[in-house]
Amino acid sequence: MLDYDLDKHLNEQRSLVALRPQIEEIAALIHEGPYKNLYFVGAGGTYAAALPFERLFQTRSSFPARAVIGKEFILAPDPDFGADSVAVFGSESGTTPDILECIDFAKSKGALTIGVTGRAENPFAKAVDRVLLTEPGAWPIDVPYLTLSANLLHRRGEFDSYERLSTDLDALPEALTAVARAADPIGQAFAEKHTETDYHFLTGTGYLWGFTYLYSMCILEEMQWLKTTRVHGAEFFHGSLELLEKDTSVLLFLGEDETRPLMDRVENFVTSYSDDVTVIDTAGYDLPGVSRENRALLAPMIASAVMDRFSHHLAKVRDHSLDLRRYYRVVSY
Incomplete structure (x- = not known):
């Protein structure tokens, strides 16, 4: 990888x-x-x-x-x-x-x-x-x-379920390696398709909203200098949807908690108006040794392992190191 x-x-x-x-x-x-x-x-x-x-x-x-x-x-x-x-x-x-x-x-x-x-x-x-x-x-x-x-x-x-969660966390290092392996070709394909894309629209809810915010701001904006819109899935239909066009790159982060119906609604809408929708669904990745019981809580870690593959492939095809900065810790502010 x-x-x-x-x-x-x-x-x-x-x-x-x-x-x-x-x-x-x-x-x-x-x-x-x-x-x-x-x-x-x-x-x-x-x-x-x-x-x-x-x-x-x-x-x-x-x-x-x-x-x-x-x-x-x-x-x-x-x-x-x-x-x-x-x-x-x-x-x-x-x-x-x-x-x-x-x-x-x-x-x-x-x-x-x-x-x-x-x-x-x-x-x-x-x-x-x-x-x-x-x-x-x-x-x-x-x-x-x-x-x-x-x-x-x-x-x-x-x-x-703390005892069960402790056992799940013991298995997590190896499990996330399996996630990364499964996600690597997907991340490569995304990067090759979006080498010249300069704007991405990101949406998530529940335990994945924080990761959605983080990936938009810290990775795509800070580390790749790409323009983004990030909006909570429950707020999607209150303004930001007007930015969608047929060629808008949309990343949807679907988790496994009780807010998933909000993202199902967003996905149903977005796929009708954009031809460039990427769904990152944590439920689609196996976690060997980890119970179903706590997967919702582990969704940010699954998403992070997946999107790490996207990030490295984007950096390669765009010839833009993830360590490159213009302003952050470079100039006084």
Whole structure:
């Protein structure tokens, strides 16, 4: 597979799963302590990737939990954010200025700060109260945030399938490799078809809305300098649909949670008005060793494994490295 290091992938994913004992200890601390709310604080992709976990709490728990954009949160924090709050951060590099500023802000309010990163020596790891260290380069959000959220809800009696989920996560590194293999030729075909396409329309709902937002902004826009529209499937029929034309490239992200009928409706409409519709359906990918019970929660990870193949093939056919930037961390702002 293009630009795919199997050993690196497995090491990174296994390092995320191996954090479970530490995460369960933190969940016990939150559950047994004075804490009354939780905030997933992010910037860009780390905010978008936290949205599924906000949703998990909102649909299953009475415990207040929010995903917030850190820089805005500093200027307009919740009145309830303080010494009995938990602030969770993730950073692959551990050097993102916005996130470091948010950690300082959270600590100034007395909140318990928890961070996931891959480098013990970075400023991020040194700033948080509790640091969870992954293999360098591992995406620090999905598995650790899901483990923390599910275990805390389990302790509260609001999530009954935690033990099954733990077994599923153990199988996930190898399962996602199988997903990547299956998706690679699809990603290659998409890239070859869209070498000259400069605009894409993306839609998703439920646990996949955060990934839809992330892929549009962080990959197609930031890493490929392509124009996009991203809209939640429930909002699709309230304005953005007017941008559709027969040759509009549309990417639809279909998950496996209760919001899927919203995307079925979008797909039925879009395929009538565009001849260039790509459906990424997580239900179409096998996850060896993973139960059906928790697939909805794992949909962002499935979609990420699929779209990683799209990204690398796009970068190749467009001769545009995924590491190339014009402004981000290049100029002052």
